[in-house]
Amino acid sequence: MSVSTRPDAPELSAPGVSSLGATPEPVRRRIALLGNPNSGKSTLFNALTGLRQKVGNYPGVTVEKKIGVCTLPTGRRVELLDLPGSYSLQPGSPDEVIVRDVLLDLLPDTPPPDLIVLVVDATHLERHLYLVLQVLEIGRPTIVALNMIDTAEELGIRIDTTVLERRLGAPVVEIAAARGRGLGNLRRLMDRDIEPSTRHFRQWPDPVRQAIEHLEAKLPHTKHGRDRGRRDLAIALLLDDGEDDALARAIPAELLDDLPAQRAKLDTVDPGWRNGDVLGRYDEIAGMLEAALVAPGVLRDPVRDRIDRVLTHRLLGPVIFLLLMGAVFQSVFAWAQPAMDLIDTLVGRFGAFVNSLLPAGPLQSLLVDGIIAGVGTTITFIPQIAILFFFIALLEDSGYMARAAFIMDRLMGKVGLSGRAFIPLLSSFACAIPGIMATRTIDNRRDRLTTILIAPFMSCSARLPVYALLIGAFIPSVWVGPVTLPGITLFSLYVLGIVAAIAVAWALKRTALKGGKPLYVMELPPYRMPAWRSVLVTVLDRSLLFLRKAGTVILAVSILLWFFASYPKGGPEATVLAMQITTARGAGDTAGAERLKKELAGAALRESFAGQVGRAMEPAIRPLGFDWRIGIGLITSFAAREVMVSTMATVFNLGDTDHAPVSLRQTIREATDPATGARAYTPLVGLSLMVFFALACQCMSTVAVARRETNSWRWPIFMLVMMNVLAWLASFAVYQGGRMLGYG
Amino acid sequence: MSAPGFGWQDAVVVVVVLATAGWFVRRAILRRRHKGCGCEDCPAKKNLLKAPPRPR
Numbered sequence: 001m002s003v004s005t006r007p008d009a010p011e012l013s014a015p016g017v018s019s020l021g022a023t024p025e026p027v028r029r030r031i032a033l034l035g036n037p038n039s040g041k042s043t044l045f046n047a048l049t050g051l052r053q054k055v056g057n058y059p060g061v062t063v064e065k066k067i068g069v070c071t072l073p074t075g076r077r078v079e080l081l082d083l084p085g086s087y088s089l090q091p092g093s094p095d096e097v098i099v100r101d102v103l104l105d106l107l108p109d110t111p112p113p114d115l116i117v118l119v120v121d122a123t124h125l126e127r128h129l130y131l132v133l134q135v136l137e138i139g140r141p142t143i144v145a146l147n148m149i150d151t152a153e154e155l156g157i158r159i160d161t162t163v164l165e166r167r168l169g170a171p172v173v174e175i176a177a178a179r180g181r182g183l184g185n186l187r188r189l190m191d192r193d194i195e196p197s198t199r200h201f202r203q204w205p206d207p208v209r210q211a212i213e214h215l216e217a218k219l220p221h222t223k224h225g226r227d228r229g230r231r232d233l234a235i236a237l238l239l240d241d242g243e244d245d246a247l248a249r250a251i252p253a254e255l256l257d258d259l260p261a262q263r264a265k266l267d268t269v270d271p272g273w274r275n276g277d278v279l280g281r282y283d284e285i286a287g288m289l290e291a292a293l294v295a296p297g298v299l300r301d302p303v304r305d306r307i308d309r310v311l312t313h314r315l316l317g318p319v320i321f322l323l324l325m326g327a328v329f330q331s332v333f334a335w336a337q338p339a340m341d342l343i344d345t346l347v348g349r350f351g352a353f354v355n356s357l358l359p360a361g362p363l364q365s366l367l368v369d370g371i372i373a374g375v376g377t378t379i380t381f382i383p384q385i386a387i388l389f390f391f392i393a394l395l396e397d398s399g400y401m402a403r404a405a406f407i408m409d410r411l412m413g414k415v416g417l418s419g420r421a422f423i424p425l426l427s428s429f430a431c432a433i434p435g436i437m438a439t440r441t442i443d444n445r446r447d448r449l450t451t452i453l454i455a456p457f458m459s460c461s462a463r464l465p466v467y468a469l470l471i472g473a474f475i476p477s478v479w480v481g482p483v484t485l486p487g488i489t490l491f492s493l494y495v496l497g498i499v500a501a502i503a504v505a506w507a508l509k510r511t512a513l514k515g516g517k518p519l520y521v522m523e524l525p526p527y528r529m530p531a532w533r534s535v536l537v538t539v540l541d542r543s544l545l546f547l548r549k550a551g552t553v554i555l556a557v558s559i560l561l562w563f564f565a566s567y568p569k570g571g572p573e574a575t576v577l578a579m580q581i582t583t584a585r586g587a588g589d590t591a592g593a594e595r596l597k598k599e600l601a602g603a604a605l606r607e608s609f610a611g612q613v614g615r616a617m618e619p620a621i622r623p624l625g626f627d628w629r630i631g632i633g634l635i636t637s638f639a640a641r642e643v644m645v646s647t648m649a650t651v652f653n654l655g656d657t658d659h660a661p662v663s664l665r666q667t668i669r670e671a672t673d674p675a676t677g678a679r680a681y682t683p684l685v686g687l688s689l690m691v692f693f694a695l696a697c698q699c700m701s702t703v704a705v706a707r708r709e710t711n712s713w714r715w716p717i718f719m720l721v722m723m724n725v726l727a728w729l730a731s732f733a734v735y736q737g738g739r740m741l742g743y744g
Numbered sequence: 745m746s747a748p749g750f751g752w753q754d755a756v757v758v759v760v761v762l763a764t765a766g767w768f769v770r771r772a773i774l775r776r777r778h779k780g781c782g783c784e785d786c787p788a789k790k791n792l793l794k795a796p797p798r799p800r
Contacts, residue, residue, distance in 0.1 A: 556768060
């Protein structure tokens, strides 16, 4: 490596690095973390950078490039890249394409790393060494980090690193990233100039070698001028049958046309020429392991096997999964209540305090009815979000979620989806955006599209406050066996989303996205004691994300909504009422004046901009049991679903003249129809609204991400229309069906 | 709610509402300019590597 090693320089200039164009611009050394899925790259990334990247005890957690800065022992700072997990450099899925493209220098905006740290699971050396051999052949400086060495030792595995180093031609270091073991050695190695390995691990048969050389000779010189890089590009071109964007861009058009002929020629000589590469590498790996590895004959853990037999049992497995999830949702309600009540009281008192501080006027109303009611009510739901993510992180970290994916594979197979879709769908319970991005691990295009389209059906954390508000308002806290009715309702809403997703996937896989069920091979990770730090980091991150949203989008929407719900003033109905109030006061009728004041507040809201929009859409939502006030909430929730809660708080506060600190749940429960004076919302309306929220696509960010990931507007628009039509129909069925049965 | 005339509270409210509306407009322009391109300054998604779906 020809980079400067000034120990005190945080930014490294790169004089003499001809590949970088010899410009004096300071360039920070880039180190990439690479390895198979679930080898602990993100854990190592977090340990080296001090960042809090999402980690999980299952494959496919990282699908993007993550960048952090790491300080080495000499004090110099380097840029650390956490790349998605990859099984080989012949990519099968979009996230694996990223890894291949970065290493082969095919991305114009991402230069290849100056050093690669290959993270290898020491307990599965045989499988992980495959990628190691491929990467070393590229000829970039590489360090091999044997991660989870502690677990390997517990299993009785001994690895002779000196022998392994000699065979690989690259430095090998033992680490346990989760415990911080060996990181000092790794940092010291990262600080040194590492020579690239010169080893070639497999011999191509003559016809293949000739085809590679033929292609290599025709390839233009890469911008970094690496001849070995050109050879790897030639191999990638020859082996990759897919029409690959980045690869296609990297070569002249005539060479691209020549490729099928080259492959066809090889097919006639030896139909199995592609497999020769794989088999050759595994022969090499077998030889290495024989020399460097001492392992007990049986590497199975009998306790783990017994637990697996129960948790992944055909009948018991799903039952345990359902029970666990039921317990989680029950806890979300039961444990969060005291904290929620406390926040609710504090927000109410703060509102009353501000109310008393300022004289009556628009600013007082903006602060109390708009900002404090809107944002304050939304943050009441933080305890529930924290508890839900505490359990999800616990289940992920322990290794249980991978078993859940295994169980779900059977179910998803029946609708034509592979178990690979489970992780993206699981991520969607937090938010559909990372969920949709996680579909990059799915290699089959039709499967990937189907998963993108159904991901927003999973109840995301933004729906939770809305569910919680409506359940709190309408569902009585009655014990049904060991759980309460609110817990059952919440669980049912999550199940409803899953059932809808499965039904839509089933329909899509039989019509527009028809295709066979792909084979899914998943590595079941070992059971681990959850790393409490990582669990708490998840909880903290999710809560802070929610708070940040409350402080930005929700705050801004609350302010604008307050404006639209307060103006224009002095509509015809409000003017008449204002005159009647004056008359009543003049006649000494205080009670009458108070009653008229309430009517005036309701009339002002009805005649406001927001009220007019709500009333305009009322005919479309009336069959679902919703009035114009809910209509306003449905519109504003397109900014973010949680905004529904703040909207309700603002709308009901503006329509209320006495600012007594009453919870929004109680206000909604007791709300009356201004026209008839009757109870506005029955439990049936609440249920209908919950069903609507469970199924509707109301998140613009989700639509935008789906647009980016599918590279077209067709599918996101289909998703938006399909989900909202489905939500309307389901709500209609619930409300009208309920009325026919005599409820509500 | 129906204070006559234009007082100091109205003035503050106008400033706050306009600033909020401006914030939304700025956010929309930034998002439109970047279209989730994935560059370091991209407001839609920081740190995302551009990875268009692989056509088959």
